[in-house]
Amino acid sequence: MTQSVVVQVGQCGNQVGCRFWDLALREHAHVNKRGLYDEALSSFFRNVDLRKSDGGDCCVGGRIQHLKARAVLIDMEEGVVNGILQGPLREVFDSTQLLTDVSGSGNNWAVGHLTYGSAYREAIVNKLRKAAEHCDCLQCFFLIHSMGGGTGSGLGTRVLSLLEEEFPDVCRIVTAMYPSAEDDVITSPYNSVLAMRELTEHADCVLPVENQSLVDIVNKISVMSHGAKPGSVLRKDSTVTSGQGSLSPTEKPFDAMNNIVANLLLNITSSARFEGSLNMDLNEIAMNLVPFPRLHYLVPSLTPLYTLADVNIPTRRLDQMFSDAFSKDHQLIRADPKRSLYLACALMVRGNVQVSDLRRNIERSEHCTRLHQNRPGVSSPAPTDPKMTLTFILSNNTPIQQLQH
Template sequence: MTQSVVVQVGQCGNQIGCRFWDLALREHSHVNKKGLYDEALGSFFRNVDSRKRDGGACSVGGRIQYLKARAVLVDMEEGVVNEILQGPLREVFDSTQLLTGVSGSGNNWAAGHMTYGSVYREQIVDKLRKAAEHCDCLQCFFLIHSMGGGTGSGLGTRVLSLLEEEFPDVCRIVTAIYPSAEDDVITSPYNSVLAMRELTEHADCVLPVENQSLVDIVDKIKRMSHVGKPGAAIKRNSAIISGQGGLSGAERPFDAMNNIVANLLLNITSSSRFEGSLNMDLNEIAMNLVPFPRLHYLVPSLTPLYTLADVDVPTRRLDQMFSDAFSKDHQLIRADPKHSLYLACALMVRGNVHVSDLRRNIERLKPSLPFVSWNQEGWKTGMCSVPPVGHSHSLLALANSTCVKPTFMELRDRFTKLYRKKAHLHHYLHVDGMEQSVFSEAIGSLGSLIEEYHRLDATKSRLMPDAARLSIAR
């Protein structure tokens, strides 16, 4: 049995992680009615009650004092972690898994990466080692952090480099939350570009998620829920609309957005947690979807994003799910997949879906999805028999495609506008160990990455037959 460890860094990382653990427990309790500690639970939870190591009853819903999440929580402010410890999930974590500070990183990548990264290095490594020692067969580290703030971007990417140093053979999958153009952190372009260099150098896979895309999806769900037409009501008790989740109190503005990212993690880990006819090993994601080491940014698409309350799921709706996965409305970054070149693509299906459904839809979609000439059959598929709570089936698509290029170009432009005026630069250069050359190297790394995608895009027109070009033009 393989296990994975989730590392949550910063306010955003810990809030998303909290939603993931809440929804994961809901899924396991939905399937595991008697609360037995089994192999599925063991993939992301460990049993700390010696009386129950042989498969005795172990509470999954309600009180969960016998389960500890395979997680490390890091934040340089105490607020979110303290809130988690006072909420329904307080029993899932213990003090050996937590590392908090009191002052925060002041929205400064350098403070998070260099100052706190140095001060807390040994403590972070110690907690990572302890988490790894609790695993019989450690398969993957999932790192969750934001790109725009100081702790998430700075300390988050320092943790990433420590993971590579300490566990070079263990896969590192990063879920990185990118700020919107209207982000209220004025220095977020600096933080994001500085973090991008670290992600490009030290991650095996990065799942980029844009805040603005999450806002758009949540707004669409709200509009759907207020339509009032027969058959258009949103089903409330589903994995996406999860009620209050792991944090205490009423639903908050960011909870719905965090839920979507938590569902991305639920889907990508489903084959590790449950049985399926075509399980996909987490290591296979990087092995099959990343032909070039630096081009490891995998665009996630999630469908369905909501469930209609009184609609059954005939074949037509199943086929629509596959079509939705390749539409910009279901992508977690704002980009148009129809005008990009694919290096590879993974389809991770959950629920009552047959292999024939999978093959039929791949064949149907192929003509309109241009793949590089040397990887025309670059599809990786996984099937998990357990659907998300409240759904009959779901699909996560992970596309290694050039559609990430506009997102990175926009980020470069926002960085350049600040950097050209040297605005706020002194806040970074006052940090011990931070030099202006670090900025030059970071923007150079991003420019090189964009150029690699651009060269691939330049080959697209001669790869596509006329029929496919017409299809995409429509």
């Protein structure tokens, strides 16, 4: 089994990352009833025996001692990271793998990329190397950051270039959150443009997520729930969590948006954590979906969306879910895929799905879209609910150019 390391940079990156770890823990707890440290857990978590002086890792197959996330947390302000360390997930993160400052980057790409990037270069490299040394077979780095802030866009892209420099053979998958046109940070468009070049040069895959698209999805879920506030009433098995992990009676405005991105990461990594009839390795994402090195911006799409807020709506058939996944209303960027060309597409399903049903829908999708190459994947089990089926798509589609203008 391979391992992956998650690098969270900036306020947005750490909030989304914290949400991802909370969902991953609850998903593994739902599947792993015996409390054993299995291969699925080892892909993103270490099992540390604190009774040993060196805090050595336990072997796969034993009882769970103390789980530590394979993560590096970086922020040039202390607020978000301190909030995580005081929250319910504080024991999951290794305190030696945190890097913070006090002054922040002032929403300036150059301050994050050049000033802090140079000042903390050695410290960042040492933490990345330490995280890699705890892996038996390092497969991938997941980098989570925003494109509008100074730390996320500036220092985040500097970390990306360091990953390429220090680990050139390890896959680098970036989840980048783009600001909306109504963003209140006046420098966010400039930060995004400057960071975009770094993503094009140094990443293997980029999963762009647009804030305005997340707002539209949250509003759509609100309409589905007949005017109820998304996530205002949470169940124990809910897929909606608070900003610092675990459950909360109410949500902050950005919690529902961050939750969508965290669920995207949870589903993409499911093939690395669980077995499936047509499992797709993380390395296969770049191998199958990127025809040329710089054409690596993959448009993510999720369906059904209402499961993110546990709206009481009848379960949809797989055929309808496939149709929804190819529509612009379920994409995480605001672009119409049917007006453009699909260079490649990965169709991934979680849950109890027959391969024959999957192939039938793939053939139907090829007639409805300009699809040149596809890669199906089936991963089990479904997230938290064994009766639920979830479909998500990563497509290398030409409307990504709309995001770059």
